[in-house]
Amino acid sequence: GEDVEQSLFLSVREGDSSVINCTYTDSSSTYLYWYKQEPGAGLQLLTYIFSNMDMKQDQRLTVLLNKKDKHLSLRIADTQTGDSAIYFCAEEDQAGTALIFGKGTTLSVSS
Amino acid sequence: DTGVSQNPRHKITKRGQNVTFRCDPISEHNRLYWYRQTLGQGPEFLTYFQNEAQLEKSRLLSDRFSAERPKGSFSTLEIQRTEQGDSAMYLCASSFAAGGEKLFFGSGTQLSVL
Numbered sequence: 001g002e003d004v005e006q007s008l009f010l011s012v013r014e015g016d017s018s019v020i021n022c023t024y025t026d027s028s029s030t031y032l033y034w035y036k037q038e039p040g041a042g043l044q045l046l047t048y049i050f051s052n053m054d055m056k057q058d059q060r061l062t063v064l065l066n067k068k069d070k071h072l073s074l075r076i077a078d079t080q081t082g083d084s085a086i087y088f089c090a091e092e093d094q095a096g097t098a099l100i101f102g103k104g105t106t107l108s109v110s111s
Numbered sequence: 112d113t114g115v116s117q118n119p120r121h122k123i124t125k126r127g128q129n130v131t132f133r134c135d136p137i138s139e140h141n142r143l144y145w146y147r148q149t150l151g152q153g154p155e156f157l158t159y160f161q162n163e164a165q166l167e168k169s170r171l172l173s174d175r176f177s178a179e180r181p182k183g184s185f186s187t188l189e190i191q192r193t194e195q196g197d198s199a200m201y202l203c204a205s206s207f208a209a210g211g212e213k214l215f216f217g218s219g220t221q222l223s224v225l
Contacts, residue, residue: 041219042216042219048213090153097159097166097167098167101153101155103151103153
């Protein structure tokens with residue numbers, strides 16, 4: 001079945017780069033997604049990548065996709081304290097109608 | 112565009128009571144989703160609508176759960192005879208089905224069953 005795995009915690013210092021990793025199972029997923037959740041809030045779509053792409057850059061965010069290994073990563077350059085949140089990786093289900101989320105990676109940024 | 116709106120933000124109820132949550136999606140979004148999120152977990156899919164039709168339901172959605180989307184606009188999620196295991200954040204999301212499931216989420220309804 002579909003499954004998305006992420007490491008649970010990442011701690012970095014302000015100004016450093018953060019790299020959050022994810023592995024997924026459904027190779028038919030057309031897009032792969034990164035969402036951000038701040039305390040007490042819903043999920044905010046951060047960025048997404050089309051499955052035929054290897055990399056996508058969006059300001060401080062870089063998404064890398066290794067389709068062969070089913071590995072997705074999110075790099076945040078110049079990490080700020082405001083980036084502290086939970087980051088979720090998501091793939092599409094086999095029907096292509098819903099998203100399957102990982103358990104989330106808690107990013108803690110210290111000043 | 113005011114985003115996805117969910118009401119209430121918090122609901123505390125006693126076991127055995129019925130509760131109903133409301134979601135107002137982004138206008139012109141034809142797909143609406145309900146997810147459930149418990150502490151330390153990612154959101155889990157419950158059900159989705161395309162316009163007014165409920166097209167998919169997860170096996171997580173027991174018979175005590177029912178969702179409606181009359182007229183293809185707002186949606187309600189009702190839980191009958193609540194159990195303590197129903198305590199969770201219930202998230203609503205909407206999307207415009209034009210390729211890619213770019214879901215836009217509401218802030219959720221936090222349900223606590225005592």
